Amino acid sequence: MDPYKNPFSPGAGALPPELVGRNDIISQALLGVGRSARFMSSQSMILTGLRGVGKTVLLHTIKNEVEKKDGLTLFVEASEGKTMLGLLIPVVRRALLSLDRIEGVKDGVRESLRVLLSFIQGAKVKVSDVEFGFDIGPKPGTADSGNLEADLPDLLEALGKAAKEKSKSIVLLFDELQYLPKAELSALIVSIHRIQPLQLPLYLVGAGLPTLRGMADDAKSYAERLFIFKTVGPLSKQDTASALEQPVGKLGVSFEKGAVDIIYENTRGYPYFIQEWGQQSWNTAQSPTIITKQDILDSTEQVIEKLDESFFKVRFDRLTEAEKNYLRAMAELKESPSRTGEVAALVGTSSSGRGPVRDSLLKKRMIYSPSHGLVDYTVPLFGDFMKRTVPKIRKVSRNKREKTGLESE
Template sequence: MEKQLSQTRSTNPFRPGSGILPPLLAGRDRETAVLESRATRTREGHPQHTALLGEWAIGKTTLLMHWRRLRRAAGDAVVLSMAYPQAADEFLSSLVGAIDAENKPERAERLDLEFGLDVGIAEARIRRPSRDTEHELRAALKRLVERRGGEDRSVLVLIDDVDLLPAPGDLLLRLRACALELYAADLPVAIVVSASPGLFSGVRSAHEPLVRFFEPITVGPLQAADAARALTEPLAGTGVRFDPDVVDEIVELASGRPYYLQKLGYFTFDAATDGRVAGSQFAIGFERAFASVSQEIFVARWSAMSPIDREVVVVLARSAEPRPSGDIEAEVARRGVRPGATRQSLRRLAARGHIDRLTNGHRGRYTLRDRLFRRFLDLQHGSEA
């Protein structure tokens, strides 16, 4: 029994985490097709740039890594870089380092290893920012095009989490200026940045030109059928099987969030007895997955919330149906919160992806679809009441 347990552990195919390639990349065909058609346009001399927008843990980094792999296989030079909370200048200079690293053939081999973080970047980050980073960036990209690009090739620059920078609008404007110059010089370079859905509303003044330049691709929850595949296909050959009810329940609980799928899949796999997961094993797996997500995400989220945000999420967690803003304002007002403050809180929470805003008509209705977060709030509230 014990032996079997450790054996199943060692073959657990699920990969809960951030920026970790899943055992099966489910869905994302539509998004990838759009990217591919833009890549074709880029190679034809009409670069198209992209903002990949999606909520926390929805699979942005994973998709960027997938695209990197695809475009490399097609012969493009690809640079994947991650933004940090740092000044735009500093970031651009680290990007130059990453591009130069890609230029070195032996480094390029190493970069093919699918680590979340590129090896070149950590090193490049300690370089001092230069006077004219844009100039350096253009020069580095030009070198890369000349070296790796050809008739039917192009260079793809992927930048993850641009909204971690304190002024993402500034960076985007500078990237745009750089891309336009490269375009004028006939160099086929396309840029993809990833961020949360609020990226463009956060850079108001530059909103118009930027949203047209970095054309959004929105990545959302997985369809139920794709989510089910993400669970069942990786099980093939592991000797472990989840009962169909269990698969359905995980799909339902995860509501398309790939991070939840990986978490639930991982702990459920470990709870198997004799290679099988039925309801009673799943109950154990679920508790462990829930505890893990709570610890990783919910505890910090809750403690970072203002008292008003807390009132609002707790109220939302109690009703199964989406409710109009006015309704929620009235209920929270009974606890002494001004309606205006509640409205602001609703918008803020929705922008962060903590609650859902349904938009049919201009009067939004709000709900909390996330079943795991709901459960956390129920427990939280229960213990506070």
Template sequence: MNPLDNPFSPGAGSPPPELVGRDLLLERTTITLHRLRAGRPAKSLIFVGLRGVGKTVMLNRVRMIAIEQGYRAVHLEAREGKALPQLLVPSLRQILFQLDAAAVVSEKVKRGFRVLRSFAGALTAKAKMGDVEIELGVDPERGSGDSGDLETDLAELFAAVGQAAADRSTAIALCLDEMQYLSELELSALIMAMHRCSQDALPVALFGAGLPQVVGLAGRSKSYAERLFDYPIIGPLPLDDVRDALQAPVQKQGADFADEAVATLFQATHGYPYFVQQWAYEAWNIAIGPTISNSDVDEATRTSVAELDRSFFRVRFDRLTPREKDYLRALAALGEDDMPQRSGDIAIALRARPQSVAPLRNGLIKKGMIYSPAHGDVAFTVPLFGDFMRRAMPHWEVK
């Protein structure tokens, strides 16, 4: 069929033509936003799941819902090598300028600018936090947000910005992706800042997303994190939802998927939304139409795997050191279906002592390649990555 009419859109954070299976999560989001806007207590949400389940898509949808409800909403993405203040300062500056746009001067908004200036200046002076210098056209407010202690100062800053939003009868939604890349100090400071907003009943919401290790990181950072946030798990789609995600877009264009083709695509992708989009995209381009057949999906499997090997998997593989590749190849060798494996068994496969491979394990967790679903276990954060490792290193053996 005509590739120009292809409704499917594989890509990092690209919205699917049909968002299915997430209605309950979106309903929880809407309730949280309504309650906070009305001054009622509500837990912020951190979406947790593996790569390719649509966490970024959810965050983008949450941001749009928040904007529709009158929130000032921003999307941020944590990254390796970039400090949390460097991410937050430009976004909070943007929010304050939006709040300052009204004709009537607000002293709360002006104070928000001064505290932000103090916060940025203090952290710039503390070189290890990186350069977060900004132009605001105001003098800093000495003694507020400028101690150089991130936990104390971020709470002061969030409170000042939250008070500015309340003064303008609006609310703020911070949508923070890839939270697993935050340091323990940064995550602790963020939790403390949201705790301050909750205690003061300020209209500030945090919607985060991250790999499964985020839950443990948050709990270790602050014991009350579990009372401050909910951690809904976003997983693969069941067969019925995959069917809806496939049929609804193509039927709008007079085509459909054969029942057997749907079942085959579901089996190949394990229901992970990113892979569903990739397989469906390829199947559409292959099919003569108007019905996408099982043989079309079989051919789409070949082209999809080749494309993922060139891009989705390869970019992660190329970030690994030789020893890290050995570790992941050993993990892949122990289970054909990417199930969790014991850390000790991986050490045995590498013919090494568990203590000697612990730094490799910890480094791979920090890189977001693996996580620990239970004490002593590890598993891939990227679905189907074990299959890729077996293809990428077919003749692997311990050096």
């Protein structure tokens, strides 16, 4: 079928043609935003889920909805090697300047801009473009201690106050939160904790891998009660069917009976894979009005090849041989999540303690621990990929184990 008309959108953060199965999350987030805009107490929200489930898409959707209602949004994405300050300072500056431009009293916003200047001085970061277009100085004693956990709450409080003065609501959308170092995540949590009882119109929607929940809890034990944690999971069979049928239906195309079931079996409801299978089966279809079961079967090999070469391989290539072996062993086990003891037995190491290989996989965020003694992949269907790519598990001999430090795995 005509690839120019293909409605599907595989990609990172690419809005799907039909956002299905997420109404609860969206309406709960918008309720929180709406309450905070009315200066009422509301718990901020954190979305967690595996790679490609649609977290970024949700942040963008919430952003669009907030902007439609004239709210102000700040979107930031953490990444390895970037400091949170470098990300936040420019967006906070932009938000304060746009509040400053709104008709009305200027004093409060200017005061908040002074806090931003103090914050920048305290943080001793070089921010090249901090210009306001008018002359103001910092506000000594506020947000300038150089201690992020003390200064960030000052800054975000100042931002919230400026928004309140201009009757604007602000939503901070923070993606890939699992990349924040502990001190930065702590400071962010403390800031939200500070702002919540003040009933300022500032709301946070964060997103990250499943590890984030434990990280937040580790950073501040009250994080569990401070936020609404929402798990973004795979779509149900029915939602998978809607995600495929609705976009093509709008273009006068339908799936043959049973065709979407095959896609569900292959994708197990994971949104990114649904978009890939949808896109390829559309392109493969010969008829201008129907996508057949055969089209899906014909597309499958190409989709898997594409996923193996891109989505899975970029992650695989960052692994050491021992890490690959560990992930391959996880794939061998029937149950998911895998028991660490059983994985250790398969790779030929003892199960006691925290092994260095497992630790490095946790650090690389290839796996996470849903609960004590269990591990799972952060990338959906990674086990199937490992089975396709690495035919056999390598058992580590005792000698080698001692040399490579795998003993306590």
